[in-house]
Amino acid sequence: MTDTLEAGAYNFAYLDEQTKRMIRRAILKGIAVPGYQVPFASREMPMPYGWGTGGVQVTAACLTPDDTLKVIDQGADDTTNAVSIRKFFQRTAAVAVTEATAEASIIQTRHRIPEAPLSEGQILVYQVPIPEPLRFLEPRETETRKMHELEEYGLMHVKLYEDIARHGHIATAYAYPVKVEGRYVMDPSPIPRFDNPKLAACPAIQLFGAGREQRIYALPPYTAVVSLDFDDHPFEASKAPHDCDLCGASDSYLDEVITDDAGGRMFVCSDTDYCRSRCEAGHMGRLGVPQQEAAE
Amino acid sequence: MTLDALLGGFTETPLQSAQAFRAALEALSRPGQIETVTGATPPAPLSVAAGVLVLTLCDPTTPVHLAGAHDCAALRDWITFHTGAPLVGATAAQFAIGTWAALAPVNRFAIGQPDYPDRSATLIVEMEHLAAHGARLSGPGIKTTAQLSLPETAAFAANRALFPLGFDTFLTSGACLAGLPRSTRVETL
Numbered sequence: 001m002t003d004t005l006e007a008g009a010y011n012f013a014y015l016d017e018q019t020k021r022m023i024r025r026a027i028l029k030g031i032a033v034p035g036y037q038v039p040f041a042s043r044e045m046p047m048p049y050g051w052g053t054g055g056v057q058v059t060a061a062c063l064t065p066d067d068t069l070k071v072i073d074q075g076a077d078d079t080t081n082a083v084s085i086r087k088f089f090q091r092t093a094a095v096a097v098t099e100a101t102a103e104a105s106i107i108q109t110r111h112r113i114p115e116a117p118l119s120e121g122q123i124l125v126y127q128v129p130i131p132e133p134l135r136f137l138e139p140r141e142t143e144t145r146k147m148h149e150l151e152e153y154g155l156m157h158v159k160l161y162e163d164i165a166r167h168g169h170i171a172t173a174y175a176y177p178v179k180v181e182g183r184y185v186m187d188p189s190p191i192p193r194f195d196n197p198k199l200a201a202c203p204a205i206q207l208f209g210a211g212r213e214q215r216i217y218a219l220p221p222y223t224a225v226v227s228l229d230f231d232d233h234p235f236e237a238s239k240a241p242h243d244c245d246l247c248g249a250s251d252s253y254l255d256e257v258i259t260d261d262a263g264g265r266m267f268v269c270s271d272t273d274y275c276r277s278r279c280e281a282g283h284m285g286r287l288g289v290p291q292q293e294a295a296e
Numbered sequence: 297m298t299l300d301a302l303l304g305g306f307t308e309t310p311l312q313s314a315q316a317f318r319a320a321l322e323a324l325s326r327p328g329q330i331e332t333v334t335g336a337t338p339p340a341p342l343s344v345a346a347g348v349l350v351l352t353l354c355d356p357t358t359p360v361h362l363a364g365a366h367d368c369a370a371l372r373d374w375i376t377f378h379t380g381a382p383l384v385g386a387t388a389a390q391f392a393i394g395t396w397a398a399l400a401p402v403n404r405f406a407i408g409q410p411d412y413p414d415r416s417a418t419l420i421v422e423m424e425h426l427a428a429h430g431a432r433l434s435g436p437g438i439k440t441t442a443q444l445s446l447p448e449t450a451a452f453a454a455n456r457a458l459f460p461l462g463f464d465t466f467l468t469s470g471a472c473l474a475g476l477p478r479s480t481r482v483e484t485l
Binding site: 011012013017018020021022024025026027028029030031032033034036038039061062063064065066120123145146148149181183184203205219220221222223224 | 354411
Protein backbone atom coordinates (compact mmCIF):
# COMPACT_ATOMS: atom_id res chain seq x y z
CA MET A 1 0.00 0.00 0.00
CA THR A 2 1.39 3.37 -0.94
CA ASP A 3 1.57 6.20 1.54
CA THR A 4 -0.73 8.49 -0.35
CA LEU A 5 -4.15 6.96 -0.45
CA GLU A 6 -6.24 7.83 -3.46
CA ALA A 7 -9.51 9.50 -2.63
CA GLY A 8 -12.34 7.00 -2.70
CA ALA A 9 -10.11 3.94 -2.42
CA TYR A 10 -12.03 2.98 0.72
CA ASN A 11 -15.53 3.71 1.93
CA PHE A 12 -15.65 6.46 4.55
CA ALA A 13 -14.11 5.09 7.77
CA TYR A 14 -13.09 1.81 6.06
CA LEU A 15 -16.15 -0.34 6.85
CA ASP A 16 -18.92 -0.88 4.30
CA GLU A 17 -22.34 0.60 4.99
CA GLN A 18 -24.04 -2.74 5.71
CA THR A 19 -21.47 -3.50 8.41
CA LYS A 20 -21.79 -0.04 9.92
CA ARG A 21 -25.58 -0.39 10.11
CA MET A 22 -25.19 -3.71 11.95
CA ILE A 23 -22.69 -2.21 14.41
CA ARG A 24 -24.84 0.90 14.88
CA ARG A 25 -27.88 -1.21 15.76
CA ALA A 26 -25.78 -3.12 18.30
CA ILE A 27 -24.52 0.15 19.84
CA LEU A 28 -28.09 1.47 20.20
CA LYS A 29 -29.23 -1.73 21.92
CA GLY A 30 -26.17 -1.52 24.16
CA ILE A 31 -27.15 2.04 25.14
CA ALA A 32 -30.70 0.87 25.87
CA VAL A 33 -29.49 -1.92 28.19
CA PRO A 34 -26.44 -0.44 29.96
CA GLY A 35 -23.79 -3.03 30.79
CA TYR A 36 -25.33 -5.84 28.73
CA GLN A 37 -22.99 -7.31 26.11
CA VAL A 38 -24.66 -7.17 22.69
CA PRO A 39 -23.35 -9.79 20.24
CA PHE A 40 -22.32 -8.38 16.85
CA ALA A 41 -20.79 -9.79 13.68
CA SER A 42 -17.26 -8.50 14.18
CA ARG A 43 -15.32 -8.11 10.96
CA GLU A 44 -11.70 -8.83 10.21
CA MET A 45 -9.80 -5.58 10.36
CA PRO A 46 -6.42 -4.79 8.83
CA MET A 47 -4.74 -5.27 12.21
CA PRO A 48 -4.39 -8.29 14.50
CA TYR A 49 -6.86 -9.22 17.22
CA GLY A 50 -5.68 -7.71 20.45
CA TRP A 51 -4.75 -4.46 18.72
CA GLY A 52 -8.14 -2.91 19.22
CA THR A 53 -10.23 -4.34 16.39
CA GLY A 54 -13.40 -3.99 18.47
CA GLY A 55 -12.70 -0.39 19.39
CA VAL A 56 -11.77 0.41 15.80
CA GLN A 57 -15.08 -0.97 14.51
CA VAL A 58 -17.08 1.01 17.08
CA THR A 59 -15.11 4.16 16.25
CA ALA A 60 -15.61 3.59 12.52
CA ALA A 61 -19.37 3.27 13.04
CA CYS A 62 -19.50 6.50 15.06
CA LEU A 63 -17.14 8.75 13.10
CA THR A 64 -18.40 11.68 11.06
CA PRO A 65 -16.15 13.91 8.93
CA ASP A 66 -16.55 16.73 11.49
CA ASP A 67 -15.07 14.71 14.35
CA THR A 68 -11.73 15.24 16.02
CA LEU A 69 -10.19 11.92 17.02
CA LYS A 70 -7.81 11.16 19.87
CA VAL A 71 -6.33 7.70 20.34
CA ILE A 72 -4.51 6.63 23.48
CA ASP A 73 -2.80 3.42 24.49
CA GLN A 74 -2.28 3.06 28.28
CA GLY A 75 -2.78 6.82 28.47
CA ALA A 76 -0.11 7.64 25.88
CA ASP A 77 -0.78 9.28 22.51
CA ASP A 78 2.59 8.27 21.07
CA THR A 79 2.74 4.49 21.45
CA THR A 80 2.58 2.07 18.52
CA ASN A 81 -1.05 1.04 18.93
CA ALA A 82 -2.28 4.60 19.29
CA VAL A 83 -0.20 5.92 16.41
CA SER A 84 -1.26 3.20 13.99
CA ILE A 85 -4.99 3.47 14.79
CA ARG A 86 -4.86 7.26 14.53
CA LYS A 87 -3.12 6.99 11.17
CA PHE A 88 -5.65 4.39 10.02
CA PHE A 89 -8.53 6.82 10.54
CA GLN A 90 -6.62 9.76 9.08
CA ARG A 91 -6.23 7.70 5.92
CA THR A 92 -9.66 6.13 5.66
CA ALA A 93 -11.86 8.88 7.13
CA ALA A 94 -9.69 12.00 6.74
CA VAL A 95 -10.74 13.16 10.22
CA ALA A 96 -8.89 15.74 12.26
CA VAL A 97 -6.78 14.31 15.08
CA THR A 98 -5.58 15.77 18.34
CA GLU A 99 -3.70 14.81 21.46
CA ALA A 100 -5.62 17.22 23.69
CA THR A 101 -8.40 15.46 25.59
CA ALA A 102 -10.65 18.53 25.71
CA GLU A 103 -10.47 19.09 21.94
CA ALA A 104 -11.42 15.54 20.94
CA SER A 105 -14.99 14.55 20.11
CA ILE A 106 -14.19 10.83 19.93
CA ILE A 107 -11.47 9.27 22.08
CA GLN A 108 -10.49 5.67 21.45
CA THR A 109 -8.66 4.27 24.42
CA ARG A 110 -6.78 1.17 25.39
CA HIS A 111 -6.91 0.58 29.13
CA ARG A 112 -7.09 4.12 30.52
CA ILE A 113 -9.60 6.91 31.07
CA PRO A 114 -8.01 10.33 30.46
CA GLU A 115 -7.21 12.35 33.59
CA ALA A 116 -8.87 15.51 32.26
CA PRO A 117 -12.62 15.36 32.93
CA LEU A 118 -14.73 14.43 29.90
CA SER A 119 -17.65 16.55 28.76
CA GLU A 120 -21.03 16.16 27.08
CA GLY A 121 -20.65 15.68 23.35
CA GLN A 122 -17.62 13.43 23.72
CA ILE A 123 -17.59 9.68 23.07
CA LEU A 124 -15.07 7.41 24.79
CA VAL A 125 -14.47 4.13 22.94
CA TYR A 126 -12.75 1.35 24.87
CA GLN A 127 -10.82 -1.52 23.35
CA VAL A 128 -11.84 -4.66 25.23
CA PRO A 129 -9.95 -7.98 25.15
CA ILE A 130 -12.30 -10.15 27.29
CA PRO A 131 -15.73 -8.51 27.68
CA GLU A 132 -17.15 -11.20 29.97
CA PRO A 133 -16.32 -10.40 33.62
CA LEU A 134 -17.22 -13.96 34.64
CA ARG A 135 -15.13 -15.67 31.94
CA PHE A 136 -12.16 -16.61 34.14
CA LEU A 137 -14.56 -17.99 36.74
CA GLU A 138 -16.80 -19.88 34.30
CA PRO A 139 -15.43 -20.71 30.84
CA ARG A 140 -18.77 -21.73 29.25
CA GLU A 141 -20.62 -18.96 27.41
CA THR A 142 -23.94 -20.79 27.90
CA GLU A 143 -23.39 -20.66 31.66
CA THR A 144 -22.23 -17.05 31.92
CA ARG A 145 -25.18 -15.97 29.77
CA LYS A 146 -27.49 -17.78 32.19
CA MET A 147 -25.74 -16.15 35.15
CA HIS A 148 -26.35 -12.68 33.68
CA GLU A 149 -29.94 -13.60 32.91
CA LEU A 150 -30.57 -14.70 36.51
CA GLU A 151 -28.44 -11.92 38.00
CA GLU A 152 -26.42 -14.69 39.64
CA TYR A 153 -23.21 -12.89 40.54
CA GLY A 154 -22.30 -14.72 43.75
CA LEU A 155 -19.27 -16.27 42.08
CA MET A 156 -17.75 -12.83 41.50
CA HIS A 157 -18.11 -11.97 45.17
CA VAL A 158 -16.49 -15.30 46.07
CA LYS A 159 -13.55 -14.36 43.87
CA LEU A 160 -13.18 -10.98 45.59
CA TYR A 161 -13.56 -12.69 48.96
CA GLU A 162 -10.78 -15.15 48.09
CA ASP A 163 -8.59 -12.15 47.31
CA ILE A 164 -9.20 -10.88 50.83
CA ALA A 165 -8.66 -14.32 52.39
CA ARG A 166 -5.36 -14.72 50.56
CA HIS A 167 -3.93 -11.18 50.49
CA GLY A 168 -5.81 -9.35 53.22
CA HIS A 169 -7.32 -6.94 50.71
CA ILE A 170 -8.98 -7.06 47.28
CA ALA A 171 -5.93 -7.54 45.07
CA THR A 172 -7.69 -7.05 41.73
CA ALA A 173 -5.81 -4.05 40.36
CA TYR A 174 -7.25 -3.76 36.85
CA ALA A 175 -10.44 -4.86 35.04
CA TYR A 176 -12.12 -4.41 38.41
CA PRO A 177 -15.76 -5.56 38.01
CA VAL A 178 -18.56 -3.02 38.31
CA LYS A 179 -22.34 -3.24 38.60
CA VAL A 180 -24.26 -1.04 36.20
CA GLU A 181 -27.60 0.52 37.22
CA GLY A 182 -27.98 -2.20 39.84
CA ARG A 183 -28.40 -4.89 37.18
CA TYR A 184 -25.50 -6.13 35.03
CA VAL A 185 -22.00 -6.88 36.26
CA MET A 186 -19.64 -5.48 33.66
CA ASP A 187 -15.95 -5.67 32.87
CA PRO A 188 -14.74 -2.07 32.45
CA SER A 189 -11.90 -3.39 30.21
CA PRO A 190 -8.43 -3.63 31.78
CA ILE A 191 -8.37 -0.05 33.06
CA PRO A 192 -6.58 0.33 36.42
CA ARG A 193 -9.04 0.38 39.28
CA PHE A 194 -7.82 3.93 39.86
CA ASP A 195 -10.04 4.84 36.88
CA ASN A 196 -13.17 3.01 38.08
CA PRO A 197 -14.72 6.03 39.85
CA LYS A 198 -14.58 7.96 36.55
CA LEU A 199 -16.95 5.43 34.92
CA ALA A 200 -19.86 6.63 37.05
CA ALA A 201 -21.83 9.78 36.30
CA CYS A 202 -19.59 10.52 33.32
CA PRO A 203 -21.04 13.23 31.01
CA ALA A 204 -19.63 11.47 27.92
CA ILE A 205 -21.02 8.40 26.17
CA GLN A 206 -18.86 5.34 26.87
CA LEU A 207 -18.81 2.52 24.29
CA PHE A 208 -16.94 -0.77 24.62
CA GLY A 209 -15.92 -2.91 21.64
CA ALA A 210 -14.48 -6.43 21.79
CA GLY A 211 -13.53 -7.55 18.28
CA ARG A 212 -12.35 -11.10 18.80
CA GLU A 213 -15.11 -11.86 21.30
CA GLN A 214 -17.70 -10.09 19.10
CA ARG A 215 -19.39 -8.04 21.79
CA ILE A 216 -20.38 -4.38 22.12
CA TYR A 217 -21.60 -2.79 25.33
CA ALA A 218 -22.20 0.73 26.49
CA LEU A 219 -22.70 3.18 29.32
CA PRO A 220 -24.94 6.15 28.56
CA PRO A 221 -23.95 9.44 30.24
CA TYR A 222 -24.68 9.77 33.97
CA THR A 223 -25.15 6.03 34.44
CA ALA A 224 -24.86 4.58 37.94
CA VAL A 225 -21.72 2.41 38.02
CA VAL A 226 -20.62 0.84 41.30
CA SER A 227 -17.40 -1.10 41.84
CA LEU A 228 -18.14 -4.37 43.63
CA ASP A 229 -16.93 -4.53 47.22
CA PHE A 230 -17.85 -5.56 50.76
CA ASP A 231 -19.09 -3.41 53.65
CA ASP A 232 -15.94 -4.17 55.67
CA HIS A 233 -13.63 -4.00 52.64
CA PRO A 234 -14.87 -1.01 50.65
CA PHE A 235 -13.60 -0.35 47.14
CA GLU A 236 -10.53 1.83 47.05
CA ALA A 237 -9.02 3.44 43.96
CA SER A 238 -5.28 2.92 44.20
CA LYS A 239 -2.14 4.26 42.56
CA ALA A 240 1.59 4.28 43.18
CA PRO A 241 2.25 6.38 46.34
CA HIS A 242 4.34 8.98 44.51
CA ASP A 243 4.04 12.23 42.60
CA CYS A 244 4.81 12.44 38.90
CA ASP A 245 8.55 13.03 38.47
CA LEU A 246 8.03 15.23 35.42
CA CYS A 247 5.01 17.38 36.24
CA GLY A 248 4.64 16.83 39.99
CA ALA A 249 0.99 15.77 39.76
CA SER A 250 -0.17 13.92 42.86
CA ASP A 251 -3.62 13.04 41.51
CA SER A 252 -2.78 11.15 38.32
CA TYR A 253 -2.17 7.48 37.59
CA LEU A 254 1.56 6.75 37.34
CA ASP A 255 3.78 4.46 35.28
CA GLU A 256 7.00 3.21 36.83
CA VAL A 257 9.96 3.59 34.47
CA ILE A 258 13.25 1.81 35.14
CA THR A 259 16.04 4.25 34.32
CA ASP A 260 19.23 2.24 34.89
CA ASP A 261 20.41 -1.19 36.09
CA ALA A 262 21.24 0.05 39.58
CA GLY A 263 17.70 0.29 40.91
CA GLY A 264 17.06 3.78 39.53
CA ARG A 265 13.46 4.44 38.60
CA MET A 266 11.03 7.25 38.06
CA PHE A 267 7.27 7.61 38.19
CA VAL A 268 5.54 9.51 35.41
CA CYS A 269 1.91 10.22 34.49
CA SER A 270 0.55 7.49 32.23
CA ASP A 271 -1.64 10.17 30.57
CA THR A 272 0.92 11.94 28.35
CA ASP A 273 -1.43 14.77 27.38
CA TYR A 274 -2.18 15.55 31.04
CA CYS A 275 1.51 15.49 31.95
CA ARG A 276 2.55 17.68 29.01
CA SER A 277 -0.13 20.28 29.61
CA ARG A 278 0.88 20.49 33.28
CA CYS A 279 4.54 20.88 32.35
CA GLU A 280 3.62 23.61 29.89
CA ALA A 281 1.68 25.36 32.65
CA GLY A 282 4.87 25.52 34.68
CA HIS A 283 4.41 22.61 37.07
CA MET A 284 7.55 20.63 37.72
CA GLY A 285 8.33 17.37 39.46
CA ARG A 286 11.46 15.84 41.00
CA LEU A 287 13.20 15.19 37.66
CA GLY A 288 11.39 17.83 35.61
CA VAL A 289 13.15 20.22 33.27
CA PRO A 290 12.06 23.88 33.10
CA GLN A 291 10.19 24.60 29.85
CA GLN A 292 12.75 27.11 28.42
CA GLU A 293 15.61 24.62 28.83
CA ALA A 294 13.53 21.85 27.28
CA ALA A 295 12.89 24.01 24.23
CA GLU A 296 16.57 24.82 23.69
CA MET B 297 -43.73 0.77 -8.19
CA THR B 298 -43.77 4.40 -9.22
CA LEU B 299 -40.74 6.53 -9.98
CA ASP B 300 -41.29 8.45 -6.74
CA ALA B 301 -40.14 5.43 -4.75
CA LEU B 302 -36.68 5.78 -6.26
CA LEU B 303 -36.24 9.32 -4.99
CA GLY B 304 -35.72 10.76 -1.54
CA GLY B 305 -32.86 8.58 -0.34
CA PHE B 306 -29.45 9.66 0.88
CA THR B 307 -27.29 11.27 -1.79
CA GLU B 308 -24.03 10.83 0.16
CA THR B 309 -24.85 7.65 2.08
CA PRO B 310 -21.64 7.17 4.14
CA LEU B 311 -21.56 10.76 5.38
CA GLN B 312 -25.28 11.33 5.81
CA SER B 313 -25.83 8.03 7.59
CA ALA B 314 -22.88 8.74 9.89
CA GLN B 315 -24.33 12.11 10.85
CA ALA B 316 -27.80 10.62 11.25
CA PHE B 317 -26.47 7.83 13.46
CA ARG B 318 -24.70 10.30 15.73
CA ALA B 319 -27.97 12.19 16.13
CA ALA B 320 -29.79 8.92 16.92
CA LEU B 321 -27.04 7.88 19.36
CA GLU B 322 -27.17 11.23 21.16
CA ALA B 323 -30.97 11.09 21.27
CA LEU B 324 -31.11 7.58 22.73
CA SER B 325 -28.19 8.23 25.09
CA ARG B 326 -29.76 11.41 26.45
CA PRO B 327 -33.53 10.84 26.69
CA GLY B 328 -35.37 14.13 26.44
CA GLN B 329 -32.81 15.73 24.14
CA ILE B 330 -34.28 16.59 20.74
CA GLU B 331 -32.03 16.23 17.70
CA THR B 332 -32.56 17.51 14.16
CA VAL B 333 -31.67 15.37 11.15
CA THR B 334 -31.73 15.83 7.38
CA GLY B 335 -31.01 13.88 4.25
CA ALA B 336 -34.13 11.85 3.47
CA THR B 337 -37.33 13.01 1.77
CA PRO B 338 -39.63 10.02 2.15
CA PRO B 339 -43.18 9.91 0.77
CA ALA B 340 -46.04 10.95 3.06
CA PRO B 341 -46.98 10.12 5.74
CA LEU B 342 -43.43 9.28 6.84
CA SER B 343 -41.59 12.19 8.47
CA VAL B 344 -38.10 13.24 7.46
CA ALA B 345 -36.68 12.09 10.81
CA ALA B 346 -38.34 8.67 10.59
CA GLY B 347 -37.14 8.35 6.99
CA VAL B 348 -33.58 9.14 8.07
CA LEU B 349 -33.77 6.52 10.83
CA VAL B 350 -35.04 3.91 8.36
CA LEU B 351 -32.25 4.63 5.89
CA THR B 352 -29.63 4.62 8.65
CA LEU B 353 -30.66 1.51 10.57
CA CYS B 354 -32.75 -0.79 8.34
CA ASP B 355 -31.49 -3.28 5.78
CA PRO B 356 -32.45 -6.76 4.49
CA THR B 357 -31.72 -8.29 7.91
CA THR B 358 -34.22 -6.12 9.82
CA PRO B 359 -37.94 -6.89 9.42
CA VAL B 360 -40.02 -3.69 9.43
CA HIS B 361 -43.67 -3.31 10.43
CA LEU B 362 -45.73 -0.44 9.06
CA ALA B 363 -48.74 0.39 11.23
CA GLY B 364 -51.98 2.13 10.31
CA ALA B 365 -51.80 4.88 7.69
CA HIS B 366 -48.08 4.25 7.24
CA ASP B 367 -48.90 0.90 5.64
CA CYS B 368 -49.44 2.42 2.18
CA ALA B 369 -48.11 1.43 -1.23
CA ALA B 370 -45.89 4.49 -1.66
CA LEU B 371 -44.12 3.90 1.65
CA ARG B 372 -43.85 0.13 1.16
CA ASP B 373 -42.18 0.71 -2.21
CA TRP B 374 -39.88 3.39 -0.82
CA ILE B 375 -38.63 1.28 2.10
CA THR B 376 -38.26 -1.81 -0.07
CA PHE B 377 -36.29 0.04 -2.72
CA HIS B 378 -33.99 1.97 -0.40
CA THR B 379 -33.33 -0.60 2.33
CA GLY B 380 -34.48 -4.03 1.13
CA ALA B 381 -36.05 -4.59 4.54
CA PRO B 382 -38.79 -7.25 4.59
CA LEU B 383 -42.20 -5.89 5.61
CA VAL B 384 -43.79 -8.05 8.29
CA GLY B 385 -46.47 -8.21 10.98
CA ALA B 386 -46.09 -6.57 14.37
CA THR B 387 -44.85 -9.59 16.32
CA ALA B 388 -41.97 -10.34 13.94
CA ALA B 389 -40.80 -6.76 13.54
CA GLN B 390 -37.42 -5.43 14.58
CA PHE B 391 -38.54 -1.91 13.66
CA ALA B 392 -42.14 -0.71 13.80
CA ILE B 393 -43.25 2.61 12.35
CA GLY B 394 -46.53 4.45 12.89
CA THR B 395 -48.45 6.85 15.06
CA TRP B 396 -48.87 5.90 18.70
CA ALA B 397 -52.55 5.10 18.10
CA ALA B 398 -51.71 2.86 15.14
CA LEU B 399 -48.96 1.01 17.01
CA ALA B 400 -51.25 0.18 19.97
CA PRO B 401 -51.35 -2.22 21.67
CA VAL B 402 -47.59 -1.96 22.06
CA ASN B 403 -47.30 -5.12 24.14
CA ARG B 404 -47.40 -7.14 20.94
CA PHE B 405 -43.88 -6.05 19.96
CA ALA B 406 -40.77 -8.10 20.70
CA ILE B 407 -39.24 -7.32 24.10
CA GLY B 408 -36.22 -9.61 23.77
CA GLN B 409 -35.45 -12.77 25.69
CA PRO B 410 -34.12 -12.94 29.25
CA ASP B 411 -30.74 -14.15 27.97
CA TYR B 412 -30.77 -11.91 24.87
CA PRO B 413 -32.55 -8.65 25.81
CA ASP B 414 -31.13 -7.03 22.67
CA ARG B 415 -33.49 -9.07 20.48
CA SER B 416 -36.26 -6.54 20.94
CA ALA B 417 -38.17 -4.19 18.69
CA THR B 418 -37.43 -0.51 18.17
CA LEU B 419 -40.55 1.61 17.74
CA ILE B 420 -40.45 4.72 15.59
CA VAL B 421 -43.43 6.74 16.78
CA GLU B 422 -44.62 9.55 14.53
CA MET B 423 -45.79 12.55 16.54
CA GLU B 424 -47.69 15.74 15.72
CA HIS B 425 -45.05 17.72 17.54
CA LEU B 426 -42.15 17.08 19.86
CA ALA B 427 -41.22 19.27 22.80
CA ALA B 428 -39.05 19.14 25.90
CA HIS B 429 -41.96 19.36 28.31
CA GLY B 430 -44.51 16.84 29.45
CA ALA B 431 -43.74 13.59 31.22
CA ARG B 432 -40.77 13.57 33.60
CA LEU B 433 -37.90 11.27 32.65
CA SER B 434 -35.08 9.94 34.80
CA GLY B 435 -32.54 7.16 34.54
CA PRO B 436 -29.37 6.41 32.55
CA GLY B 437 -28.38 9.30 30.27
CA ILE B 438 -30.17 11.92 32.35
CA LYS B 439 -28.25 13.97 34.92
CA THR B 440 -31.20 14.75 37.18
CA THR B 441 -34.49 14.78 35.33
CA ALA B 442 -35.67 15.69 31.84
CA GLN B 443 -39.03 16.25 30.22
CA LEU B 444 -40.44 15.05 26.93
CA SER B 445 -43.86 15.22 25.31
CA LEU B 446 -44.79 11.53 25.31
CA PRO B 447 -48.02 10.22 23.76
CA GLU B 448 -48.76 8.48 27.08
CA THR B 449 -46.85 7.41 30.18
CA ALA B 450 -48.55 4.22 31.37
CA ALA B 451 -47.26 2.07 28.49
CA PHE B 452 -43.70 3.37 28.90
CA ALA B 453 -43.81 2.84 32.67
CA ALA B 454 -45.00 -0.73 32.07
CA ASN B 455 -42.19 -1.20 29.54
CA ARG B 456 -39.64 0.07 32.07
CA ALA B 457 -40.95 -2.46 34.60
CA LEU B 458 -39.85 -5.24 32.22
CA PHE B 459 -36.20 -4.07 32.30
CA PRO B 460 -33.79 -5.43 31.08
CA LEU B 461 -36.44 -6.58 28.60
CA GLY B 462 -38.61 -4.14 26.70
CA PHE B 463 -38.82 -2.21 23.45
CA ASP B 464 -36.91 0.97 22.69
CA THR B 465 -38.53 4.02 21.17
CA PHE B 466 -37.66 6.88 18.86
CA LEU B 467 -40.18 9.71 18.69
CA THR B 468 -40.16 11.62 15.41
CA SER B 469 -41.84 14.77 14.19
CA GLY B 470 -40.79 16.52 11.00
CA ALA B 471 -36.99 16.69 11.08
CA CYS B 472 -36.83 16.27 14.88
CA LEU B 473 -36.24 13.07 16.78
CA ALA B 474 -35.96 12.07 20.43
CA GLY B 475 -35.08 8.76 22.03
CA LEU B 476 -36.65 6.84 24.87
CA PRO B 477 -34.75 3.66 25.73
CA ARG B 478 -36.38 0.99 27.90
CA SER B 479 -34.12 2.02 30.80
CA THR B 480 -35.85 5.41 31.28
CA ARG B 481 -38.25 5.85 34.18
CA VAL B 482 -41.32 7.82 33.14
CA GLU B 483 -43.74 9.73 35.41
CA THR B 484 -46.70 11.99 34.70
CA LEU B 485 -46.19 15.42 36.14
